[in-house]
Amino acid sequence: MTGPLVHRPRRLRRTPQLRRLVAATHLHAGNLIQPLFVGEGLAEPIPVPSMPGVVRHTRDTLRKAAVAAAYAGVGGVMIFGVPAPDRKDATGSQAWAEDGIAQQAIADVVAEVGDEVVIIGDVNLDEATQHGHVGVVGADGDVDNDATLELHARVAVAQAQAGAHMVAPSGMMDGQVAAIRRALDESNHAGMPILAYSAKYASAFYGPFREAVESSLGSGDRSTHQQSPAGSVAEALREVRLDLAQGADAVMVKPALPYLDIIRAVRDEADVPVAAYQTSGEYAAIEAAAAHGWIDHGQAVQETLLAIRRAGADIVVTYWATAVANRLRP
Numbered sequence: 001m002t003g004p005l006v007h008r009p010r011r012l013r014r015t016p017q018l019r020r021l022v023a024a025t026h027l028h029a030g031n032l033i034q035p036l037f038v039g040e041g042l043a044e045p046i047p048v049p050s051m052p053g054v055v056r057h058t059r060d061t062l063r064k065a066a067v068a069a070a071y072a073g074v075g076g077v078m079i080f081g082v083p084a085p086d087r088k089d090a091t092g093s094q095a096w097a098e099d100g101i102a103q104q105a106i107a108d109v110v111a112e113v114g115d116e117v118v119i120i121g122d123v124n125l126d127e128a129t130q131h132g133h134v135g136v137v138g139a140d141g142d143v144d145n146d147a148t149l150e151l152h153a154r155v156a157v158a159q160a161q162a163g164a165h166m167v168a169p170s171g172m173m174d175g176q177v178a179a180i181r182r183a184l185d186e187s188n189h190a191g192m193p194i195l196a197y198s199a200k201y202a203s204a205f206y207g208p209f210r211e212a213v214e215s216s217l218g219s220g221d222r223s224t225h226q227q228s229p230a231g232s233v234a235e236a237l238r239e240v241r242l243d244l245a246q247g248a249d250a251v252m253v254k255p256a257l258p259y260l261d262i263i264r265a266v267r268d269e270a271d272v273p274v275a276a277y278q279t280s281g282e283y284a285a286i287e288a289a290a291a292h293g294w295i296d297h298g299q300a301v302q303e304t305l306l307a308i309r310r311a312g313a314d315i316v317v318t319y320w321a322t323a324v325a326n327r328l329r330p
């Protein structure tokens with residue numbers, strides 16, 4: 001190169017003030033969702049060993065965690081209820097029982113912080129079935145799609161009746177959004193928004209979650225309904241289009257960090273808010289490395305969340321939601 005350097009990108013990086021001025025990606029507490037686990041009949045909260053800092057709550061400590069999330073300014077809490085082991089059955093009936101733990105917990109949290117934060121139910125059966133599958137298992141050992149739809153619809157209606165503000169179907173059954181939309185509309189819940197897990201991958205990054213909710217599979221696997229990591233971007237977009245056609249109000253990509261390209265593609269395609277779920281395995285990986293002193297915890301959390309936002313997620317579900325929101329407070 002001859003002559004003086006004209007282009008020096010470093011000029012805008014010289015001070016923290018300049019870097020803040022040109023920042024293009026931001027985290028907002030109001031766009032974060034805190035997942036919370038609650039177990040039926042627990043005397044004490046039970047730590048989840050693979051997720052340091054995360055517990056399966058009692059109904060009482062769940063209320064406190066919801067208050068902490070609301071106080072920090074978190075936008076939503078997502079409730080996962082785990083029935084007592086002896087109440088799990090083949091169809092997951094506790095997931096739609098009026099007195100099922102998820103419904104009781106949703107009602108508790110609505111009473112506590114219902115005016116301050118969006119309370120979201122996870123529409124699925126895996127926490128409530130003995131075998132850990134998302135629905136009815138057919139004679140071939142695989143989940144029976146159409147028989148499962150009706151049960152998922154019951155779960156959504158039960159959560160709506162418990163006072164949830166939003167329902168999030170996560171089972172990756174074909175037609176689940178339509179079935180849930182119809183059931184909600186017919187039960188006087190036409191105003192209930194659906195956050196659809198549209199592009200959900202069969203992922204190793206759900207491992208710790210299954211420990212948290214005791215939903216590890218007895219047999220079979222989820223690859224017949226969750227998407228393959230080797231699948232095309234077009235496949236994800238097709239799932240999104242189908243969910244939108246069935247009435248999804250917002251769509252989700254899950255996991256987040258290994259699927260940033262999918263988040264971007266979905267953001268470019270969808271005309272609704274896009275959420276991304278930073279899953280239990282993503283959480284565990286960073287917690288474990290940071291506990292060894294191998295990476296800086298705060299920086300890694302912030303960097304991954306910014307990456308997910310930059311990829312196009314409007315909303316991020318993360319186990320760090322409350323902690324991050326507290327840090328964001330002025």
Ligand code: PBG
Pocket residue numbers: 122124125126127170171205206207208209210278279280281
């Ligand atoms: C289904 C559900 C799962 C997660 C959220 N909802 C588990 C699964 O699909 O196997 C995973 C969340 C995580 O890993 O953090 N109830």
